[in-house]
Amino acid sequence: ETGVTQSPTHLIKTRGQQVTLRCSSQSGHNTVSWYQQALGQGPQFIFQYYREEENGRGNFPPRFSGLQFPNYSSELNVNALELDDSALYLCASSLEGFNQPQHFGDGTRLSIL
């Protein structure tokens, strides 16, 4: 069984640039959620995708956007990068169902200079 995979592992960008992060869900999982984790904090929910539609969004501005593809993989796009966007970006996948546990990938460490 293949787990959740994310790419790239690390990324360095400058303010104002745009970035795309990618996630492949665990085999059989059709729901993908994205989280941002700042140093010393718990992950913060960005948004969730189910059946290629956004299925809920946290308190993040519209410059954070995403996609889910028919194979359940997903992308997180961030435009107009700001210094505060420096964080670990985590993708989690789960089966359909409200109480299903979410399993995380290894994350992408994004640094904004």
Added chain:
Amino acid sequence: QKEVEQNSGPLSVPEGAIASLNCTYSDRGSQSFFWYRQYSGKSPELIMSIYSNGDKEDGRFTAQLNKASQYVSLLIRDSQPSDSATYLCAVNIFTGRRALTFGSGTRLQVQP
């Protein structure tokens, strides 16, 4: 008031002791509760899930849930140095979506 609260620690216990980690949450409608372990520089790893009041045991780990008091706890028996990590409490707060709300985590140090 934060939706999910944890003591940041560090919680220091000797090897072989029981480590007790606690978490409180604010939304009485919460339905599912999870504990994740996160080693420094790594991603969260699911170790326990609990959905109904009472205890749930899995190996050296026991999760306890009390919905009336709005707390969930994690006990680690026979603590090992390899258990040293940050433990994140996550709650599925019902808002029509399946997002997890996390606490800030408790750092556990197991002293050899």
